[in-house]
Amino acid sequence: MPKKTKKKKLNPIAVTGAVVLALAIGAYALFGERKQYDILGTWVVDTNELQSGFQCGKHGIAASIKNSTKQYNSWELKKGKLIMKGKLFSNDHVHDFCDTLQIISLNSQQMTVSQNDKTTHYNKIK
Numbered sequence: 001m002p003k004k005t006k007k008k009k010l011n012p013i014a015v016t017g018a019v020v021l022a023l024a025i026g027a028y029a030l031f032g033e034r035k036q037y038d039i040l041g042t043w044v045v046d047t048n049e050l051q052s053g054f055q056c057g058k059h060g061i062a063a064s065i066k067n068s069t070k071q072y073n074s075w076e077l078k079k080g081k082l083i084m085k086g087k088l089f090s091n092d093h094v095h096d097f098c099d100t101l102q103i104i105s106l107n108s109q110q111m112t113v114s115q116n117d118k119t120t121h122y123n124k125i126k
Contacts, residue, residue, distance in 0.1 A: 038106055039077060043122035053122055054084060062086065070097070077103075082113065 044053035044065055052066040054075075062072035062084055072086040080103050088097040101113035101120075111122045 038108055039075075039082065039111075041124045043111055044125055045120055045122050051125075056082075070099075 039056050040058065042055045042065060044051040050066060054065055054072050055063040056075045060074050060076055062075040064070055064072045069089050070086060072084050074085045076083050082101040082103055084099040084101065086097060088095045099115065101115050104112040104114055109124050113120050
């Protein structure tokens with residue numbers, strides 16, 4: 001005669017915890033990718049009738065827009081900050097530099113950032 005095995009009951013607290021964790025990981029992945037997607041494009045600020053700014057391309061590639069002293073070449077998002085890296089040209093010298101911009105708000109058309117107590121509003125043009 002086959003031996004009867006007892007069915008183990010699932011602990012409802014453990015199941016609830018696992019579901020909450022899975023939902024949190026899914027939401028983080030979804031919103032993290034959305035911000036990554038929203039940042040792609042050309043961002044400009046109007047200064048004395050001249051549009052200047054930067055472009056965030058796929059695979060972390062960046063470029064400067066009408067800025068002869070800062071030449072961005074890469075970007076990344078890290079903990080709500082946009083980190084832009086590149087070359088700084090000054091007095092016949094070239095230096096590596098890194099701008100860390102705290103993202104205050106971001107949507108598909110506008111981005112507001114803060115750096116060194118200065119707030120800048122960018123508009124997306126592409």
